[in-house]
Amino acid sequence: METPPLTTPEPVDRATPDAISGSWVEILPRSWKPYARLARADRPIGAWLLFWPCAWGTALAGGLPQETYLVLLFLIGSFAMRSAGCVYNDIVDRDLDASVARTRDRPLASGAVSLKAAWALLVGLSLLGLVVLLQLGGFAQVVALGSLLLVAGYPFMKRITWWPQAWLGLTFNWGALVGFAAIADSLPPAALALYAAGLFWTLGYDTIYALQDIEDDALAGIKSSARRLGGNVRVGVSVFYTIAVLLLAAALWFAAPGRPLVLAALLPAAFHLLWQVRALRSADTAGALRLFRANTVTGALVFAACLATGL
Secondary structure, rough: OOOOOOOOOOOOOOOOOOOOOOOHHHHHHOOOOHHHOOOOOOOHHHHHHHHHHHHHHHOOOOOOOOOOOHHHHHHHHHHHHHHHHHHHHHHHHHHHHOOOOOOOOOHHOOOOOHHHHHHHHHHHHHHHHHHHHOOOHHHHHHHHHOOHHHHHHHHHHHOOOOOHHHHHHHHHOOOHHHHHHHHHOOOOOOHHHHHHHHHHHHHHHEEEEEHHHHHHHHHHHHOHHHHHHHHHHHHHHHHHHHHHHHHHHHHHHHHHOHHHHHHHHHHHHHHHHHHHHOOOOOOOHHHHHHHHHHHHHHHHHHHHHHHHHHO
């Protein structure tokens, strides 16, 4: 009897557990879906978290409503560069991703997208980001380019330090400096305080996000702030958020000295962060994802405070 030829199993193409259920990616042609998933089109939360600091800086520097087009540029750039960053991260982490339950179905880790195709997608997204960059003034362009080292180093931080979330904070909030620079053509104390506030905000929300992987990360040897804090995660997140609020207050005060009423604009964001801390449960994976996603609201509330101050 003739032995049938061996066949290679078809690569898995399905959404990761933290993707939005029923997103628009599901209606794309089948061959397109892995590329959309690789760019995190079914998980837009990261793009919003990258965008909000850009909007904060633009608003706090007094650029709105006159320079609204800049906010639209930052929105496009945030979605393009967040997707590019995710593709790069998956290229570097494809072996680690295969060993973690939440990430093993990512297109590169599962084999649904080839390494060569991933690099091509990365180049295309980066070129779109470059088009946005070229619309900014010279000083803002220089500031924006300063983030490249942070972006390049981020995927390796989980192998080096227990605090890769802090490195993500340095990276994801760089837009606060770019937004301020695009309007003021300088980086005064208000811009620096805003950037520092964003760092601690990210350190808090990404620690919450890391709770989803804490067991698999331990098995794979991946470091995270959630693992480092252990049973003190709730205390740690509350400290990070408190520092973030204090630094935001400082940023608003530097931007509008002698106007203590502007600090009241921060109250909605502060109460929203307090709600997150009170609702946080280390063992509740689904709840951790819900609280992480709620930070799109936090970003909008901080934007409103910056806009009120900048006006």
